[in-house]
C-alpha cells in the first residue's frame with residue numbers, strides 16, 4: 256500500500272447508516288465517523304491500552320473509547336490529555352468513501368506519570384506485616400458489635416503485642432469505592448493494573464486496599480460475617496475489584512501477591528461455613544497466596560438457634576474463639592516469616608498456575624500499550 260494511495264472502504268450510502276464504525280484500509284484499522292453526512296477518519300487504536308475506537312460512541316465531535324472513555328476529536332484525533340491518534344483525510348467519489356493511506360497527523364503520546372500503585376512490588380525490610388480486612392457492613396455513625404471484626408481485632412492485637420508484627424486494620428465499609436464495571440468483559444486487556452477505575456477516578460478509595468495488599472502486607476487476615484450462606488456483600492464488592500490483580504496472572508504472567516499468606520475469620524448466625532471458606536480460599540489461591548495449616552477459623556450459631564443477642568454475648572466472652580483467632584494469626588505469621596526469609600521457594604507459575612498453559616488467544620498475550 257503506497258503512502259499516497261486512497262483506499263476504498265465502502266459505499267457512502269451504507270457507511271452513513273452508523274455514526275461510528277470500524278473499517279479496515281489495508282493494514283490500518285480506522286474509526287470512521289459520520290456526523291450530518293460528513294465523514295472523518297482517525298486511527299481505530301486508542302493510545303491508552305489499544306481500545307477499539309471504531310467501536311466507540313460519539314459525544315458531539317468527540318469519539319469516546321469504549322474501554323475507559325478517553326476521548327478524541329473525530330477528525331483531528333486530538334485527545335483531552337494532549338495525546339493524539341493519527342487522522343486521515345476522507346473524500347467521496349462516485350458514492351464510495353475513500354480514505355488516505357497516509358495519515359495527515361501523527362500519533363502523539365504525551366508522558367503520563369505512572370500511578371504510584373504501578374511501581375514494582377518490592378518488600379521493604381522489617382517485621383512481618385499483617386493486614387486485617389473487615390468486610391462487615393454497617394451504617395457510619397451507627398456502629399454495632401461485629402463478631403467477625405472483634406475476633407479480627409483480637410488477632411491483630413496479638414500479632415502486634417506478642418508476635419512483634421506490624422499491623423494495619425482496614426474496615427472496608429469506611430472506604431468509598433465503586434463497583435467493578437466488568438472491563439474484563441470487554442476484553443482481557445481492558446482490565447488493567449492498577450485497576451482502570453483507580454486510574455480514572457482519584458476519589459475511588461480501593462487504592463488503599465491495593466496498596467496494603469500488594470505493597471505492604473505479608474499476611475492478609477480477612478474477616479467476614481456469613482450473609483445468607485455466603486461472605487458479605489462488601490467482601491464480594493471488594494474482591495470483584497481485585498479482578499485486576501488476578502487478571503495480571505493470566506494475561507501478563509505477573510504475580511502481584513507473590514507468596515503472601517491469607518487466612519480467614521468467618522462468623523455467622525447460620526451455617527454454611529465450609530462453602531463460604533471454600534469460595535474465599537479459591538479466590539485467594541487464584542491470586543497466588545499461600546495458606547497456613549487450618550487457614551480459617553469459624554463460628555456459627557447454627558440452623559436452629561436465631562438468638563443473635565446471645566450469639567454476640569457468646570463471642571464476646573468466648574476464650575476459645577479468642578485463642579482460635581490468636582492461633583490462626585500465629586500460623587499465618589509463622590508461614591509468612593518463612594516466606595520472607597526465603598525458606599519457601601519462590602514460584603513462577605505460568606498463566607495463573609491453574610491454567611497450566613499459555614492462553615490460546617493471541618490478542619490477550621500482546622503487551623499492553625502503557626499510557
Ligand code: FES
Pocket residue numbers: 301302303304305306307320321322323324325
Ligand atoms: S481509554 Fe481507550 S483503551 Fe483505555
